[in-house]
Amino acid sequence: MHVILIAGGWSDERDVSLSGARKIHTALEELGHDVTFFDPADDFKNLLKTARKADFAFINLHGTPGEDGLIQAVLDKAGCPYQGAGPAASYLALNKAASKEVFEDLAIKTPAWQIITPTQGVNAPLDLPLPVFVKPDKGGSSLGMSLVKKAEDLPAALDKVFAMCQSALVEEYIPGVELTCGILGDRALPLIMIRPKANAEFFDYENKYAEDGADEICPAPVSDALTASIQGQMLAAHKALGLTGYSRGDFMVTDSGEAYLLEVNTLPGMTPTSLLPQAAAHVGLSFTDLIGELIRLGIETGCA
Ligand SMILES: Nc1ncnc2c1ncn2[C@@H]1O[C@H](COP(=O)(O)OP(=O)(O)O)[C@@H](O)[C@H]1O
Numbered sequence: 560m561h562v563i564l565i566a567g568g569w570s571d572e573r574d575v576s577l578s579g580a581r582k583i584h585t586a587l588e589e590l591g592h593d594v595t596f597f598d599p600a601d602d603f604k605n606l607l608k609t610a611r612k613a614d615f616a617f618i619n620l621h622g623t624p625g626e627d628g629l630i631q632a633v634l635d636k637a638g639c640p641y642q643g644a645g646p647a648a649s650y651l652a653l654n655k656a657a658s659k660e661v662f663e664d665l666a667i668k669t670p671a672w673q674i675i676t677p678t679q680g681v682n683a684p685l686d687l688p689l690p691v692f693v694k695p696d697k698g699g700s701s702l703g704m705s706l707v708k709k710a711e712d713l714p715a716a717l718d719k720v721f722a723m724c725q726s727a728l729v730e731e732y733i734p735g736v737e738l739t740c741g742i743l744g745d746r747a748l749p750l751i752m753i754r755p756k757a758n759a760e761f762f763d764y765e766n767k768y769a770e771d772g773a774d775e776i777c778p779a780p781v782s783d784a785l786t787a788s789i790q791g792q793m794l795a796a797h798k799a800l801g802l803t804g805y806s807r808g809d810f811m812v813t814d815s816g817e818a819y820l821l822e823v824n825t826l827p828g829m830t831p832t833s834l835l836p837q838a839a840a841h842v843g844l845s846f847t848d849l850i851g852e853l854i855r856l857g858i859e860t861g862c863a
């Protein structure tokens with residue numbers, strides 16, 4: 560097949576996207592496809608035309624455009640199938656606050672939260688007890704995120720988010736361990752436990768992408784009951800958000816075993832050492848097999 564590999568873009572996560580794309584390129588060639596690299600940052604005006612000539616598009620963008628569903632909408636218009644979620648589901652899942660409404664609707668626990676908008680300003684009253692996490696209500700890779708322990712630090716944390724032209728999601732801090740659950744097709748993959756290195760307060764940008772930034776243990780050393788419960792919640796969230804193909808959800812789990820869903824990623828990291836590829840390896844899928852399976856699922860779903 561003639562596959563366009565869409566990566567790069569102009570979000571803050573451009574470098575992560577490009578580094579993943581190199582491995583995906585090799586995997587696509589191993590699968591026998593004829594690959595053309597497409598960077599929306601250079602050639603956005605030719606996306607529709609290019610996609611019309613391709614049999615499939617593999618999207619490896621993080622942030623926007625990509626996770627917001629825009630590229631997917633253009634690909635649908637071109638009749639070019641792609642892996643993962645369609646435009647509307649991507650848009651919904653990218654917005655952390657709107658997703659949390661969906662989780663709560665399913666009775667899936669998510670940290671208590673409030674939105675503070677730039678119009679309300681940095682001195683808006685806080686409805687939650689400290690400490691709190693302050694993050695852009697859409698985005699990824701922990702960019703713009705702060706852990707606020709003292710009230711006087713809140714305005715600076717909000718300023719950081721507002722500077723990214725976004726409203727702020729302020730969340731209750733959930734102490735505990737972090738577990739991530741991937742979905743592939745209609746099944747949940749084994750859980751991975753993520754333990755940031757001792758000196759990191761949370762899974763920050765550096766920790767996420769450094770070679771040895773965090774210990775990642777797969778399958779996560781937790782009970783079968785907790786594993787099944789998180790997998791069930793993740794599958795339910797995936798379906799309720801309208802996602803197809805794959806996704807990955809991040810959970811915080813307290814010492815007493817209460818799991819809180821933070822967010823669902825529609826274009827999860829895709830280097831061979833990224834979380835979802837690691838979990839897929841545990842069910843016998845090599846990185847190349849995983850790319851092949853995502854293409855199969857994308858063709859099965861087709862275009863809107
Ligand atoms: N409410 C919270 N309580 C505890 N840790 C959190 C909370 N929110 C975020 N974190 C930590 O910050 C990381 C990034 O947060 P997340 O909401 O997943 O944003 P991103 O889109 O940047 O991945 C999480 O993986 C977790 O380690």
Ligand SMILES: [Mg+2]
Pocket residue numbers: 700809822
């Ligand atoms: Mg996350």
